[in-house]
Amino acid sequence: MSTASPVKTTAVSAEGVWKAYGTGEAQVVALRDVSVQFASGAFTAIMGPSGSGKSTLMHCLAGLDTTDRGTVHIGDTPVTGLNDKALTKLRRDKIGFIFQQFNLLPTLTAEENITLPAAIAGAKADPDWLKKIIHTLDLTDRLSHKPTELSGGQQQRVACARALATRPEVVFADEPTGNLDTRSGAEVLRFLRTSVDDFGQTIVMVTHDPGAAAYADRVVFLADGRIVEDMAEPTADKVIDKMKHFEELVAAAQEETA
Numbered sequence: 001m002s003t004a005s006p007v008k009t010t011a012v013s014a015e016g017v018w019k020a021y022g023t024g025e026a027q028v029v030a031l032r033d034v035s036v037q038f039a040s041g042a043f044t045a046i047m048g049p050s051g052s053g054k055s056t057l058m059h060c061l062a063g064l065d066t067t068d069r070g071t072v073h074i075g076d077t078p079v080t081g082l083n084d085k086a087l088t089k090l091r092r093d094k095i096g097f098i099f100q101q102f103n104l105l106p107t108l109t110a111e112e113n114i115t116l117p118a119a120i121a122g123a124k125a126d127p128d129w130l131k132k133i134i135h136t137l138d139l140t141d142r143l144s145h146k147p148t149e150l151s152g153g154q155q156q157r158v159a160c161a162r163a164l165a166t167r168p169e170v171v172f173a174d175e176p177t178g179n180l181d182t183r184s185g186a187e188v189l190r191f192l193r194t195s196v197d198d199f200g201q202t203i204v205m206v207t208h209d210p211g212a213a214a215y216a217d218r219v220v221f222l223a224d225g226r227i228v229e230d231m232a233e234p235t236a237d238k239v240i241d242k243m244k245h246f247e248e249l250v251a252a253a254q255e256e257t258a
């Protein structure tokens with residue numbers, strides 16, 4: 001019997017990714033030669049100033065946007081180069097999304113919002129798994145409610161259940177606490193943490209909030225389209241301190257890639 005700890009596999013990877021918007025004088029380079037791996041069963045936060053490329057990176061990783069150069073993989077599956085049909089299938093089968101604005105369908109109940117993506121994918125979500133996440137999210141008494149009958153925190157918890165219903169290879173969360181008060185935000189973050197620790201999920205979360213980033217195992221900092229820092233075991237204080245020295249990090253990264 002082997003006593004070696006299990007080798008962490010890579011859930012998502014980007015290799016030499018470049019992305020620009022517009023052309024000529026109006027061109028904005030949003031990502032400059034970004035290479036990064038996200039381990040399976042880990043919670044990673046992506047941080048950086050406004051316009052640093054966080055959303056662009058997440059969209060390229062999730063196959064919502066194309067890269068100009070470089071490659072992206074979800075597990076062993078190359079995202080770059082897939083046609084629209086294959087991309088839709090990849091997103092449906094392997095990726096969960098949580099958005100700042102919840103993005104629930106207003107005419108459906110909480111339960112229907114949670115189970116719809118699996119139904120569209122032609123898969124029936126495992127009932128025991130669904131029961132477990134609905135219970136963990138404290139939504140059992142809210143399943144027949146429509147989104148307008150739920151608080152913001154409850155709506156985001158429904159969005160969390162929806163994202164995890166198919167046990168995707170990775171969940172991308174874009175500012176999931178951006179529209180929530182501190183208490184509701186903490187509930188969502190605690191759930192994301194639990195989903196990693198107890199259920200082995202992989203989470204990649206964009207956030208501006210050092211307190212939210214402190215729930216993660218790792219923080220990747222972007223500035224000016226480059227990765228300028230990779231922090232393990234973040235705390236809010238460590239993150240705030242790093243953000244104070246951002247200009248120096250950007251200047252160093254610019255010099256390195258000049």
Ligand SMILES: Nc1ncnc2c1ncn2[C@@H]1O[C@H](COP(=O)(O)OP(=O)(O)OP(=O)(O)O)[C@@H](O)[C@H]1O
Nearest residue numbers: 021022028030048049050051052053054055056057
């Ligand atoms: N569709 C687009 N067309 C033109 N420029 C774009 C587009 N999307 C993003 N950009 C530009 O690319 C750069 C990176 O944008 P991105 O939205 O990825 O940054 P961000 O770090 O997510 O910012 P924020 O924190 O404000 O959401 C910015 O300069 C932005 O203006």
